[in-house]
Amino acid sequence: MAPRNPVNHACPIRDVLDRVGDAWSVLVLSELAKGPCRFNALLRVVNGISQRMLSVTLRTLERDGMVSRRVLPLAPPQVEYALTDLGQSLFASLSALKDWATAHQPSVRAARSSYDARMAQPSAAA
Amino acid sequence: MAPRNPVNHACPIRDVLDRVGDAWSVLVLSELAKGPCRFNALLRVVNGISQRMLSVTLRTLERDGMVSRRVLPLAPPQVEYALTDLGQSLFASLSALKDWATAHQPSVRAARSSYDARMAQPSAAA
DNA sequence: CTGAATCCGGATGGATACTG
DNA sequence: CAGTATCCATCCGGATTCAG
Numbered sequence: 526m527a528p529r530n531p532v533n534h535a536c537p538i539r540d541v542l543d544r545v546g547d548a549w550s551v552l553v554l555s556e557l558a559k560g561p562c563r564f565n566a567l568l569r570v571v572n573g574i575s576q577r578m579l580s581v582t583l584r585t586l587e588r589d590g591m592v593s594r595r596v597l598p599l600a601p602p603q604v605e606y607a608l609t610d611l612g613q614s615l616f617a618s619l620s621a622l623k624d625w626a627t628a629h630q631p632s633v634r635a636a637r638s639s640y641d642a643r644m645a646q647p648s649a650a651a
Numbered sequence: 652m653a654p655r656n657p658v659n660h661a662c663p664i665r666d667v668l669d670r671v672g673d674a675w676s677v678l679v680l681s682e683l684a685k686g687p688c689r690f691n692a693l694l695r696v697v698n699g700i701s702q703r704m705l706s707v708t709l710r711t712l713e714r715d716g717m718v719s720r721r722v723l724p725l726a727p728p729q730v731e732y733a734l735t736d737l738g739q740s741l742f743a744s745l746s747a748l749k750d751w752a753t754a755h756q757p758s759v760r761a762a763r764s765s766y767d768a769r770m771a772q773p774s775a776a777a
Numbered sequence: 778c779t780g781a782a783t784c785c786g787g788a789t790g791g792a793t794a795c796t797g
Numbered sequence: 798c799a800g801t802a803t804c805c806a807t808c809c810g811g812a813t814t815c816a817g
């Protein structure tokens with residue numbers, strides 16, 4: 526997830542984005558933000574995630590201290606995942622970005638349409 | 652950059668992260684935040700980016716309205732890239748995340764070490 | 778100088794099957 | 798239930814080459 530290229534600076538932004546930029550982490554994070562959850566429950570609710578990716582994602586999040594893993598000693602083994610304080614604070618910080626996205630989505634959409642339209646017309650300079 | 656999987660919700664967070672989660676966008680963004688810059692200048696300063704990825708990244712950012720592109724009509728063609736207002740506001744929002752990262756990097760590092768240590772010892776339940 | 782097109786190796790991630 | 802291991806298709810991204 527992290528070592529995309531050898532030039533990873535000590536840049537804190539890249540550090541977070543490597544942790545959060547992938548397709549699933551944020552989804553899992555936001556599910557767990559609603560409350561603790563078990564593996565298969567996450568699998569069902571995260572919509573489209575594969576068993577493998579859920580497993581990988583959870584392990585990474587756990588390793589980074591965002592998620593806690595509690596094994597219930599029961600007949601059918603149960604494992605409960607939950608956000609740690611650290612994970613909750615990260616999720617909170619992400620909301621700033623979410624707010625930006627929500628606020629500016631129209632602008633971005635407009636920019637895109639405009640760009641696509643401009644590119645479609647070879648006769649731009651007239 | 653965006654369509655990692657067909658399940659892209661209309662989730663605004665994923666939307667931003669798809670735009671910003673890749674390895675280079677943020678680097679380019681933060682360079683341009685310092686002021687307008689030309690192609691080859693970016694190429695030199697962004698440390699490790701290839702010509703192709705710079706080109707691709709700039710085009711994406713331009714399409715999304717984050718970056719403006721101005722062609723100077725000169726003998727050796729010059730193209731100047733700069734952040735738009737939209738791009739600057741995004742960059743500003745990213746700083747919240749950067750602050751989080753800076754503040755919690757030690758915690759994350761600690762969590763990782765701890766996790767790695769725990770995993771190294773098969774004898775956990777005693 | 779600024780870029781686009783092509784080629785291609787490596788990483789990413791889904792499907793499946795198997796284990797505890 | 799909660800995962801891991803394997804197999805394999807796809808995509809990303811670097812190097813190179815060509816064009817305006």
